[in-house]
Amino acid sequence: MLKIENLHASIDGKQILNGLNLTIPAGEIHAIMGPNGSGKSTLSYVLAGREGYEVTEGSVTFGDLDLLAMEPEERAVAGVFLAFQAPVELPGVGNANFLRTALNAVRRAKGEAEIDAIQFLKLARARMKVLNMPDDMLKRPVNVGFSGGEKKRNEMLQMALLSPKLALLDETDSGLDIDALKLVSDTVNSLRGPAFSALVITHYQRLLNHIVPDRVHVLSAGRIVKSGGPELAQELEASGYGAIQAAAA
Amino acid sequence: MAAVTETIEAVQSVADGGYKWGFETDIEMDFAPKGLSEDIVRFISAKKKEPAWLLEWRLKAYRHWLTMEVPHWAAVSHPPIDFQDAYYYAAPKQGPKSLDEVDPELLKTYAKLGIPLKEQAILAGVEGAGDSPSEGGRMPIAVDAVFDSVSVATSYKERLAKDGIIFCAISEAVHTHPELVREYLGSVVPQGDNYYAALNSAVFTDGSFVYIPKGVRCPMELSTYFRINAKSTGQFERTLIIADEGSTVSYLEGCTAPMRDENQLHAAVVELVALDDASIKYSTVQNWYPGDAEGKGGIYNFVTKRAACRGKRSKVSWTQVETGSAITWKYPSCLLIGDDSVGEFYSVAITNNRQQADTGTKMFHIGQRTRSTIVSKGISAGRGQNTYRGLVKISPKASGARNFTQCDSLLIGDQCGAHTVPYIENRCMTAKVEHEATTSRIAEDQLFYCRSRGLSQEDAVGMIVNGFCREVLKELPMEFAVEAQKLLQISLEGSVG
Numbered sequence: 001m002l003k004i005e006n007l008h009a010s011i012d013g014k015q016i017l018n019g020l021n022l023t024i025p026a027g028e029i030h031a032i033m034g035p036n037g038s039g040k041s042t043l044s045y046v047l048a049g050r051e052g053y054e055v056t057e058g059s060v061t062f063g064d065l066d067l068l069a070m071e072p073e074e075r076a077v078a079g080v081f082l083a084f085q086a087p088v089e090l091p092g093v094g095n096a097n098f099l100r101t102a103l104n105a106v107r108r109a110k111g112e113a114e115i116d117a118i119q120f121l122k123l124a125r126a127r128m129k130v131l132n133m134p135d136d137m138l139k140r141p142v143n144v145g146f147s148g149g150e151k152k153r154n155e156m157l158q159m160a161l162l163s164p165k166l167a168l169l170d171e172t173d174s175g176l177d178i179d180a181l182k183l184v185s186d187t188v189n190s191l192r193g194p195a196f197s198a199l200v201i202t203h204y205q206r207l208l209n210h211i212v213p214d215r216v217h218v219l220s221a222g223r224i225v226k227s228g229g230p231e232l233a234q235e236l237e238a239s240g241y242g243a244i245q246a247a248a249a
Numbered sequence: 250m251a252a253v254t255e256t257i258e259a260v261q262s263v264a265d266g267g268y269k270w271g272f273e274t275d276i277e278m279d280f281a282p283k284g285l286s287e288d289i290v291r292f293i294s295a296k297k298k299e300p301a302w303l304l305e306w307r308l309k310a311y312r313h314w315l316t317m318e319v320p321h322w323a324a325v326s327h328p329p330i331d332f333q334d335a336y337y338y339a340a341p342k343q344g345p346k347s348l349d350e351v352d353p354e355l356l357k358t359y360a361k362l363g364i365p366l367k368e369q370a371i372l373a374g375v376e377g378a379g380d381s382p383s384e385g386g387r388m389p390i391a392v393d394a395v396f397d398s399v400s401v402a403t404s405y406k407e408r409l410a411k412d413g414i415i416f417c418a419i420s421e422a423v424h425t426h427p428e429l430v431r432e433y434l435g436s437v438v439p440q441g442d443n444y445y446a447a448l449n450s451a452v453f454t455d456g457s458f459v460y461i462p463k464g465v466r467c468p469m470e471l472s473t474y475f476r477i478n479a480k481s482t483g484q485f486e487r488t489l490i491i492a493d494e495g496s497t498v499s500y501l502e503g504c505t506a507p508m509r510d511e512n513q514l515h516a517a518v519v520e521l522v523a524l525d526d527a528s529i530k531y532s533t534v535q536n537w538y539p540g541d542a543e544g545k546g547g548i549y550n551f552v553t554k555r556a557a558c559r560g561k562r563s564k565v566s567w568t569q570v571e572t573g574s575a576i577t578w579k580y581p582s583c584l585l586i587g588d589d590s591v592g593e594f595y596s597v598a599i600t601n602n603r604q605q606a607d608t609g610t611k612m613f614h615i616g617q618r619t620r621s622t623i624v625s626k627g628i629s630a631g632r633g634q635n636t637y638r639g640l641v642k643i644s645p646k647a648s649g650a651r652n653f654t655q656c657d658s659l660l661i662g663d664q665c666g667a668h669t670v671p672y673i674e675n676r677c678m679t680a681k682v683e684h685e686a687t688t689s690r691i692a693e694d695q696l697f698y699c700r701s702r703g704l705s706q707e708d709a710v711g712m713i714v715n716g717f718c719r720e721v722l723k724e725l726p727m728e729f730a731v732e733a734q735k736l737l738q739i740s741l742e743g744s745v746g
Contacts, residue, residue: 048701051693076703088698092716098702101712105703141716158702 001026001197002047002067002166007058008222009046016042018222019058024166024215027194031208031233032201034219035241040201041085043219044170047199048082049075062166076102077109079165081158083172087151090142095154098142099124099161106162127160130190131183149180156187163191167198173207185210205237220245281338287311290451293338297420300427310440310450317444323607324636324668325576327549335514337452337485409467415460416471419487422458429460433491437520437557437584445516445551445578453487453518461496461527470726472501486517492527494560499530501729515574516551525560525587530568532725536736537573539604547575547604554581558590561616566593568724570733571606572740580638582611585619585647592621595721597733599714599740600633600665609639609670614650614680623654626718629665630741636668643680650680658688659717661710661741711738 002024009017016039024030034040046053047060049072060067065078090098096117104114115123124138131153143151152172159167172184188198188211200211208216208230216232217224218241226232226244236244281292290311294304319330409416415426422430440450461467492498502519515537521529531554540547550573556565567581583592594610612621627635641652658667669686691713699709715722715734722730 048697050697050701071706072697072700073703073705076701082701084698084701088692088694090695090698090713090716092719093712098699098712101704101708102702105705105708109703162702 001028001063002199003059003061004047005059007043007046007060008056009042010054010056011042011052015056016222017046020219020223022217022224024197024199026165026197027192028214029188029192029198029200029211030215030217031211031213032199032217032219032224033203033205033233033236033241035245036203038219039222040219041170042222044082044168044199044201047075047168048072048080073105076162077106080168081162081164081166082168083152083155083159083170085170085172085174087143087146087155089144091144093142094138095140095142096121096124096138099138099158102158103161124157124161127157131157131160131187133157148175149177152176152180152184156184160187160191163196165195165197167191167196169198169200169202171201171203173202173204181207182210205233208233218244280336283336284333285311285335285337285452289337293452293454296338297423299420299423302431303423306435306440307451307453310447311452313441314444314447314451317441317447320444323578323638324634324670325578325605325607327576327605330514330549332448332514338454408469412465412468413462414465414467415458417458419453419456419458419489422489426458426460429491430458430489433489433520433522434487435520437522437555438518438553443553446518446553449485449487449516449518449553453485456486456488456517457490457500458488459490459498459500461492461498463493464495465493466496467498470499470501472503484513484515484517488517488519489522490520490529490531491522492524492529492563494525494527496524497528499726500532501726502531502533503535503729503732513548514551515548517553519552519554519581521554521556521565523556523558523560523563523565523590526562527560528564528566529556530566531556531581532729533567533569533571534725534729534733534736535569535571535573535577536740538575539573539602539740540575543603548573549576550574550578551576552579554579555584556582556592557584557586558592558616558619559584559586560590561587562589562591563587564591564593566595566724567610568593568595568721569597569608570718570721570725570736571596571598571608572736574606575604577604577606577608579608580610582613583621584613584615585621585650586615587619588616589618589620590616591619593724594621594623594625595724596625597628597718597721597737598626598635598637599628599737600630600635601740602631602633604631604633606634607636607638609637611640612642612652614641614643614647614652614677617647618649619647620650621652623652623656624720625654625656626721627656627658627667627669628661628714628717628737628741629658629667630661632664634666634668636670638670638672640672640674641682642672642674643677643682645676647677648679650677652680652682654682654684656684656686657717658686659714660688660690707738707741710741714738714741 004020004022007017007020032040042053046055055068062080067075100120107114125135133153143154146154173181200213212230216228216230218226281289287308290307294307438446441447459471490500521531523529537548537550558565565583571577581594585592592612596608598606598608600606609625610623623639625637627637629635637656643650654671656669660667667688671684673682675682691710695713696709699712700706704712714737722733725733
């Protein structure tokens, strides 16, 4: 599904990713762990197409698409979803309107009929119930005045509605209490299937108790320095990144 | 024809002896020749078969106008306007019998605006089109369409007449309700008020007249679609709305104009009068041709809009969405005379490419405990220049008066400008005046967030801008709000990326 080869990327002339290789087959969930500054967020932004990140070398294919040649919105409607570490506030833009516009953009790309406001509300409310979100979050402006937990749940609501082929979760667990963590995990697990892949970026092993990954990778200085099964996450939790970074150096 | 002869005689009788037509053709012609003179003023008045008092009124305005100078204080620049190089009177040739007879270009414009066929027929002045209720359970809208200079269609008149509401062309009201017109015309915006108001008073060709009787709540939105469609025709509408004691009315004004090569002058005057406990809501969506990317060919819009809240507890609310015109010069104002009267001003002004807007409001607090609210949202893109200019003036007698002003500017790109010029004159110790202002840019992270959800760059800008304007857009009647949202997006096309 996703194939990253020899990816080099920089921001403001500063090299962040240094020859990153990663393949995520369809249906698999991979976790990327690593210390601060290792390039985790840069990887998610490069994959989603944020401006300012310059890819100096390497390639990324998504299915048979050259992902790096596409605009952010083209990637989104092709099925890439980035759950933001810090979801952005859009003053005055109603959450329902925003969500429906996004959903219809994706549906148009898939050749499906757009859905009207009434159908949308039904769909959204059902999902919100599962996420334990009150109805009024649809009326409020996007992320404005939302608590940290509400913002993350709102990201999960978007992900569930847009049902992407590839979800990039950028430290979605940061700042969440255990109940919210469980809701996030449940949403990801509910999407699991042969056509859904995910890249879960996290500092902590704790999230991976709930979303059990197929593979775990350790990112250090812009490269993957170690890969393994779910047990690697446990290992890291016990010994820290230091030993792996020392071994890789 | 007898009436015409009488009028000409009347006109001649009041003229200063040496009067004669300044041009050869009689009033059978559809166009007055180019230029402005007393003869043209007389021509317009005669064409409309106006009574002598009104001709005198116009001539007084014209003579005053001659003594005035073009104002230069606004933050707009344009080449000098040659007032002798415009037509001051142009009329449609005939009233159509069905939509088949309507100019297809006109229908195309309506289609682009998404106006339903039924209303198109009414707008286009097709006979009988307004007699049955419109389909689909829509809120009925009564339309008095102004094409060029003459109202060619007035609808729903009978329905309104049941409640004693008068909604007609002002040229008609001059004949059918002369006492009302004579009492109120110029009572809010005097002939000599300012340069463009004086010009309008001299040569106004038509506009809407509304009278809502005591205690009547107008059962439908009243609407005028203004269009400018004859080449080089200055438009000088005159609108007068009177809400008698305890009455309520909502009036919609919307504008479109087709492509143009020359700058066109538009100088309208709108006067509102609200008596005790009356309420007037006046909403405008203005999307006249702004000129091309270099600013060539756009419309110059110099408008004087003013409301007099004469009655106790009266209320006037101005809501405007200004997306068009090359130059906008417009300050809908409220004279808060009656005790406890309320004035509101909600405005969105967009300038893109070479557009210039200098707009705002004036709130004069005269009565006790008068209140005003001003919410202005300016959006500048391309090389557009956007100025909010406002005055809040509180007289010594206006004890307990309150004003709240909020001015927000949004910049798109790095070649545009936003300016805020708030004047506050408070002569009353017990009054309270608040002013808040912000200037911001569309943040890169907001755009990226929207795009990462599948919205195109332009849709993302449209959505963020609509969010920015929400406080104003929610004041618009539902159907207008939808049109306004579309317009905001269309106006900003190509402004990013």
